[in-house]
């Protein structure tokens with residue numbers, strides 16, 4: 207068979223939701239195409255929570271990196287992306303956060319009717335009925351120090367509204383990682399009307415006039431065409447979806463022509479509006495505790511193998527704090543993640559340590575995804591343009607966030623756990639030194655969004671029903687379609703968005 211009703215490109219956080227929901231009633235023939243492997247769950251690193259950092263740079267990772275970033279001392283920043291059925295949820299850090307009320311009410315205020323915080327909660331609820339969430343089962347003794355220090359400084363314990371501090375929740379089930387493939391594709395894969403085609407690269411979307419009719423793919427049997435009777439849905443992620451649109455002739459006409467790609471639709475905003483969360487780590491040697499997984503003892507391994515308990519069942523980021531650097535703003539602009547490993551540029555995998563990761567929640571800087579060449583095998587150019595906003599607000603907010611994190615570290619609660627800084631300047635109080643520290647150590651926390659931005663304005667790429675403007679039979683449903691970056695780790699918001707998209711598609 208080479209014709210389906212729906213052809214979904216990319217089996218990641220969004221694609222797995224769509225494949226399940228669109229095939230559930232048996233009425234439509236659904237094809238889910240994935241460039242990566244079909245059975246990542248056979249690898250221990252994919253299953254055992256503490257092992258996930260080992261997936262970075264391996265064959266389940268696209269292994270992208272940015273162009274040199276002038277705002278970050280001209281460094282190229284690694285951009286891992288999952289390449290397997292399950293997508294980035296297979297290699298991600300397992301945190302689950304819904305986002306702040308102001309994020310979604312802001313979307314509604316921009317004209318996206320039906321996208322307010324209250325409108326969207328049922329979709330999060332629906333996602334949480336499928337994805338298994340677990341609280342911390344074995345917090346390290348240093349984690350109460352973070353919580354107590356936050357309380358001592360007057361922050362509120364307020365996880366639900368995402369302002370204040372909270373212990374983390376993770377996408378785990380019974381001591382194992384729980385990806386979107388586990389949550390959504392398990393039972394769906396048995397359905398006769400759902401086909402999952404792994405190890406198959408989609409090279410471009412095909413059109414008749416302005417109607418998408420299918421995709422050209424490259425797999426075991428060479429290059430072939432697969433037809434969509436109703437819709438092609440791109441769920442290839444914030445890098446993959448704009449890349450595919452550009453390869454298919456949908457994007458800025460000038461850029462397409464420069465690479466010899468025939469223009470199907472001049473859509474200047476494809477690949478623009480790239481927004482990402484920048485994280486600056488403050489890393490220290492450990493005193494009096496052991497980082498999980500740094501050196502797993504035979505006892506820890508056998509305990510985990512016995513009943514999946516103990517510190518190998520760790521998500522590393524054990525607690526979060528969402529804070530406002532200025533009283534007058536409406537919602538948090540900084541998140542501080544409490545990590546029980548010495549994460550960052552100076553990460554030493556076998557070392558015991560801790561780090562506070564300071565995250566800029568609402569960056570003003572915007573970047574781009576552009577073609578490197580017209581060859582689908584060539585990764586696109588990824589330029590997040592970190593810290594490029596003219597007024598310098600992004601850097602100023604990060605500096606204020608770092609000062610807030612330093613105050614936490616100076617509380618007496620931390621005194622017994624905090625060893626030497628692993629990075630020169632982590633505790634510097636001088637504003638210029640801190641700014642230099644940001645540029646020298648900042649990196650991505652992998653929340654790229656908005657490269658096929660949804661909106662009601664003419665510069666948006668997709669409309670509120672996920673349709674690519676000016677074309678028929680083609681939608682984009684994934685992190686790239688997000689109207690703007692939310693104050694959250696993006697897995698839950700992307701899952702919510704896909705749940706909503708499934709409703710939209712099923713109503714047509």
Ligand SMILES: Cc1cc2nc3c(=O)[nH]c(=O)nc-3n(C[C@H](O)[C@H](O)[C@H](O)COP(=O)(O)OP(=O)(O)OC[C@H]3O[C@@H](n4cnc5c(N)ncnc54)[C@H](O)[C@@H]3O)c2cc1C
Pocket residue numbers: 215216217218219220221239240241242286287288289290291292293294295297298299300301302303406407408409441442443444446447450651652653654684685686694695696697698700
């Ligand atoms: C290392 C890492 C850590 C993270 N940690 C967290 C976290 O702790 N909490 C959190 O909330 N979020 C986290 N995130 C972010 C979150 O995982 C992503 O925002 C989310 O998974 C994105 O979902 P998506 O559906 O847009 O894309 P993806 O899940 O990336 O799916 C895209 C899929 O499309 C496939 N694809 C791409 N191009 C093609 C093509 N041409 N042909 C065929 N298939 C293709 C890819 O292989 C992939 O499977 C993390 C991300 C990473 C990478």
